[in-house]
Amino acid sequence: MATFAADHGSFAARRYLKEVLRDTFLKLDPRQMWHNPVMFVVEIGTVITLVLTLTAPTPAARGYDLAVTLILIVTILFATFAEAYAEARGRAQADYLRRTKSTTPAKVIAPNGQVTVMESDKLRRGMQVLVEPHDIIPGDGVVVEGMGSVDESAITGESAPVVKARDDSVTGGTVLLSDRMIIEITVNPGESFLDRMIALVEGAQRQKTPNEIALSALLGVLTLIFVFVVVTLVPIARYFSPHATQVATMVALLVCLIPTTIGALLSAIGIAGMNRVAMVNVVAKSGRSVEAAGDIDTIILDKTGTITMGNRMATEFLPLPGVTEAEIAHAALLASLADNTPEGRSVVDLAKEILDLRDTPNAEGEPVPFSARTRMSGIDLADGRQIRKGAVSAIRAIAQQEPPPDLDRLTESVAREGATPLAVAVDGRVLGIIRLKDVVKPGLKERFADFRAMGIRTVMATGDNAITAAVIAHEAGVDDFVAEAKPEDKITLIRSEQAAGRLVAMTGDGTNDAPALAQADVGLAMNAGTMAAKEAANMIDLESNPTKLLDVVLVGKQLLITRGALTTFSIANDMAKYFAIVPAMFAAVPSLRVLGALNIMGLKTPHGAILSALIFNALIIPALIPFAIRGVRYRAESADRMLARNVFNWGVLGIIIPFIGIWAIDHVLGLFGLA
Missing domain, CATH: 3.40.50.1000 (HAD superfamily/HAD-like)
Structure with a gap:
């Protein structure tokens, strides 16, 4: 999946262009749009101006209404595109997982021991399957017998195999590289780990988080407040300037005052946060x-x-006085030949390294398996020697003579280092200590x-x-x-x-x-x-x-910071657009010429100011989509400093950029005689 994230995530919209464009228009359905109160109000305003365009009495009025309508349509399309684009990234990940998930033959073990072959999608919970070298593990389950090396690269993207033993869980779609295992299936069809992952990374299935719901409610309240403000402003505007009461103008004022920027990007921010978690090979079951x-x-x-690694590994042989390191290493090697645990294999590997052996030697004798009762294991050699390794107290109990005090000193030293001491004895003579350590x-x-x-x-x-x-x-x-x-x-x-x-x-x-x-x-x-x-x-x-x-944690913090930064930017935007539209609406009223002092951008005409503000309002949404998808950069610092920096950066930018942008758009419109 790591490879997929790099190859697919940033190109989701390109690979799924048809789906993105289709969903962009499908999301215009009012039954979907009403879940986003800000954009739902914009959509209602668009319908109103569209009706006005079709019923306009004069060509001049029709042209102005049409311009407002087209800009509002583009605004809504940019908003739905942002959400569709974010969902496409999730679908790209889900499609990759679907390709990973395949139907494979499963060797099912019947209660009488007979093995039959069936398709993996017919496996049920409780069935036991035999998996042999190079077989694809047919379903999620638990190892009940055997152990082996499993290639999980199809799931994790990591090429290094993982050793699975009894009671370890395995995932369907991975490959057994060595040995053989019997696995008990733990899920029914449609409930596998891959099935759950596919459902989880689907952006369309994402539920809103509590913070997102709270912010949506706040945006809804702000939108309602501005609706009342604009409605209240109508009789005032009609008294001073009849042309300012044009419905299209009032709709434009409302759209510019409500927080359309964050309203358009809110869902995309949440979906992108889920996707970013998936890209670091973590599956989140909820946005919460x-x-x-x-x-x-x-x-x-x-x-x-x-x-720690989870398996204690032999890291050192500590011989008692009069015993060489090679002597204890050789005895520990022979005692561990039949020990197939990771611990036993690590003793063999360390002994071979010390003895400079390339191949594991053979030893004739009877292996003595580990027993919880004796707390020892070892081997009885054909020449009559008995070699044992195990807990220090257990080895001390079989010693034919009292071990030297150095044994207690070595045991205590190893324990104080956080390691586990094992003693080695040959024919009742204690040779020394094996240091086992769970490596960090x-x-x-x-x-x-x-x-x-x-x-x-x-x-x-x-x-x-x-x-x-x-x-x-x-x-x-x-x-x-x-x-x-x-x-x-x-x-x-x-x-x-x-x-x-x-x-x-x-x-x-x-x-x-x-x-x-x-x-x-x-x-x-x-x-x-x-x-x-x-x-x-x-x-x-x-x-x-x-x-x-x-x-x-970084993704979570980045998600919260991104939402806060773009909300700050959106509200600051609204302030700048207010200073663009309101002075322009009443600039021609002699008794309200004082408002002309607020026209600090020097906008030429009321209609030009309104169109410039609307165009900027539409264009800023796609400009911020990369920030919503990738997230605002997070720095490890105190919460107070982080808040101050983001409020300053995004708040100041949110005020300055609209002034510059609206002024530039107004001048461009003036060049074409539209302002």
């Missing part, structure tokens, strides 16, 4: 969560699989520093002991941590933050994270996580990268 991300105060992160994902410390600069507090919640949690928290750069946290503790933490008036975001990937993800204002689940976590969250990160939450 995108907006909430822009106001986040606290982020709570699960440690395992979120801050790269780049986290820098991204958390960015959070801190934005005033967002980061908290790590983990079930580890306080010593391990403190080490990981320091290494990752989080602001605080909660150790030995149970699922209910995470919910308590979130509720306490919310009770203090803070908005909370939570990332996680496990079933135990699901309650907290559901409680948080913004819940971001890792795509590599469990189905329960993805169902509870309101956002899903396709790349399973917890730092992606920063991108989501």
Whole structure:
């Protein structure tokens, strides 16, 4: 999807030109337009001036009414085009996902063990399917047997394969590269992850967010107020200047006074915000969560699989006195040959590196699988030697002689570093310690520093002991941590933050994270996580990268800033257009010549001033579409400073640009004798 975002997002209107143009005109339907009160009033005004054009008594009146009508039609078309263009980008993403989603053969395992082949679109929840190397996984499900390497590039855009084991969730449309797995299907037809993604990125299905609804209501109230203002102005204008009471003039005045700019772009801003989240490979289930991300105060992160890689990896062999590193490495290698867990494979890889071995050696003997009761695994070699690796206390219990004090020193040292110690013994003689560490994902410390600069507090919640949690928290750069946290503790933490008036975001990937993800204002689940976590969250990160939450926060803040900036610009525009039209309307009235002092742009005629203001009002909408689609740039700074900067920049620009634009348009119209 990352590749798609680059290739398709910016060219949606070009690729879907027919659909954009079609929707631009379809959205003129009053049944759709009335949801946008500002543009609905403009549409009513257009109909009125169109009727006046058709019934005008003189050619001069007909020409003026026709000019006003045409400009109003263009204004409405630009507004509907902005929304249609934003929706086209969403459709482009949805169409890409539809091409990704395909019907494939599925090897269904019957209760008697017999394998039959059926089409993937006929799979039902609870069915088990066999997936072999290079097979396309036929549907969303959970691995119930086996493990293998899965290519998820069709979904995430990332070429690196992901190892899936028992209880891991898999997505239909991805490809198994190695080994074999049995997957239990967890969704019915039409309910798959891709189906939900397609529905979510469809701009037409987007629901208005609370902030957008509130702003729409405000714009509606402002529009109603200006309707009353213009209606009240009619008898006053008729008393002083009969020509100023032309209906077309009053309609033009109303259209220029109401906030048409933000009214035209409001829907496009919201749709584009959803699209920008999708372009960073995050699927948002609602626009509400995108907006909430822009106001986040606290982020709570699960440690395992979120801050860390999730699998403990062997990083060092620590031999006891009298034992060489090569000796403990060789023993650990033999004890791990039959251990297919990521932990066991990492021991083999580290031992081969230390022993300078290219190939994994063979060993004749009987593997001893890991047991929760013994907390050990190993191998009984054919020559009679018994090699064991496991918890230090378990290895100490089988030691034939008391281990040296250095064993306790090494064990405590490893634990204090946030790592896990495993002991290795041969025939009851303890050789040393294997250091296992859950590695912190790269780049986290820098991204958390960015959070801190934005005033967002980061908290790590983990079930580890306080010593391990403190080490990981320091290494990752989080602001605080909660150790030995149970699922209910995470919910308590979130509720306490919310009770203090803070908005909370939570990332996680496990079933135990699901309650907290559901409680948080913004819940971001890792795509590599469990189905329960993805169902509870309101956002899903396709790349399973917890730092992606920063991108989501940036998009949310950018969405709010864009809406605020364009609203400020629109209201400032209205002030400038007021100074253009009202003085021109009464400039010919001797008793109101004082209004001529307000004609600071030196507009030549009332009709020219009105047409110039209307033309500018129409042209500014397409000029601002790129800002609505891409968003106004966000900078990490305090809220007060950000507000002051945006109000100054967009407010001042909103006043200056209309003065310059209306003045220039009036002079151009004058060159053609239209002003």
